[in-house]
Amino acid sequence: QSALTQPPSVSGSPGQSVTISCTGTSSDVGNYNRVSWYQQPPGTAPKVIIYEVSNRPSGVPDRFSGSKSGNTASLTISGLQAEDEADYYCCSSTDRATWVFGGGTKLTVL
Amino acid sequence: QVQLQESGPGLVRPSETLSLTCTVSGDSIITYYWSWIRQPAGKGLEWIGRIYDTGITHYNPSLNGRITLSVDRSTNQFSLKLTSVTAADTAVYYCARGPHYYGSVTWAFDIWGQGTTVTVS
Numbered sequence: 001q002s003a004l005t006q007p008p009s010v011s012g013s014p015g016q017s018v019t020i021s022c023t024g025t026s027s028d029v030g031n032y033n034r035v036s037w038y039q040q041p042p043g044t045a046p047k048v049i050i051y052e053v054s055n056r057p058s059g060v061p062d063r064f065s066g067s068k069s070g071n072t073a074s075l076t077i078s079g080l081q082a083e084d085e086a087d088y089y090c091c092s093s094t095d096r097a098t099w100v101f102g103g104g105t106k107l108t109v110l
Numbered sequence: 111q112v113q114l115q116e117s118g119p120g121l122v123r124p125s126e127t128l129s130l131t132c133t134v135s136g137d138s139i140i141t142y143y144w145s146w147i148r149q150p151a152g153k154g155l156e157w158i159g160r161i162y163d164t165g166i167t168h169y170n171p172s173l174n175g176r177i178t179l180s181v182d183r184s185t186n187q188f189s190l191k192l193t194s195v196t197a198a199d200t201a202v203y204y205c206a207r208g209p210h211y212y213g214s215v216t217w218a219f220d221i222w223g224q225g226t227t228v229t230v231s
Contacts (some may be wrong), residue, residue: 001172003154034209036218038155045204046155051218059212078152089155093217097168099145099209104154 004029004090004102011108017078022090023067023071028100030071034093037066037075040104041086050075077107085109112136114205114223122199122230128192132205132223139163139181143210144188145219148177148201156201160209161188195230202227 005023012018022029022037029035035053038046046059050066053073063079073092077084090102118130132144146158157171161179169177173192181188192199203226206219213220 002172034170034217038219045222046219047222048215048218048220051215053221057220089154091157091218092208096171098170099157099160101147101155101157101230 001094001096001098001099004092004100006090006105007089008103009106009108012077012080012109013110014080014082017076018080019076019077019105020088020090022073022075022092022102024073024092024100025071027070028094029068029073029091029099030075031095032093033068035066035068035073037073038089039062039084039086040089046089068107080109082096082109086094112207112221114207114221116205116223116226117136118203118228120225120227120229122195122228124196124230125194128195128228128230130190130203130205130226130228131187132189134186134188134207139183139186139188142207142213144181145206145208146190147204147206147219148152149204149225150197150198150201158190158192159202172187197230200228200230 037050053068054066055094140163145160176193178191205223207221208219209217
């Protein structure tokens with residue numbers, strides 16, 4: 001199965017907003033609302049920050065938001081903070097009852 | 111709180127079988143799906159497979175039938191076996207809870223182990 005497509009890197013200044021896209025197909029992102037996003041600071045395990053496209057787990061700041069249109073899901077981080085600098089991954093279920101991740105996006109806070 | 115801990119050899123010879131175990135503490139392994147995910151150094155995440163406590167499994171088809179997952183309710187552990195390993199299987203291996211349709215965080219990997227590095231050489 002092919003990885004979902006994410007931009008390799010994005011950047012923004014503190015206080016700004018950035019959006020990370022995650023493009024799949026009609027067999028995964030486009031067919032299910034089972035898209036999740038993970039934040040992974042260097043040297044740590046990933047942590048879920050968005051589930052089912054747009055829901056935030058308890059404790060995740062509302063600066064993080066998710067959405068989906070067709071085969072593309074998006075993660076928006078508003079009011080960027082230095083602590084947001086990390087790798088971000090999207091993930092989706094597929095028609096074959098499997099799960100596929102995106103290639104990851106490195107967020108740099110300038 | 112629920113915690114996951116991976117364990118197993120850090121070095122595996124090429125063509126041999128990689129075996130890892132994930133110990134779940136703080137909750138029962140029953141009624142959840144449990145997954146393995148790996149990450150080669152400097153690269154992205156790859157889902158390996160998941161297992162339900164009854165033994166139902168789903169595997170990543172790109173791993174060409176080399177995977178076997180198992181669960182042991184008596185010890186609250188689940189395990190991964192990956193056969194015929196090559197250098198391409200060198201990675202940090204994570205165990206995680208989920209995805210499942212119930213709970214406070216649905217259809218996501220909501221709890222992760224710290225990861226264990228496995229080198230094939």
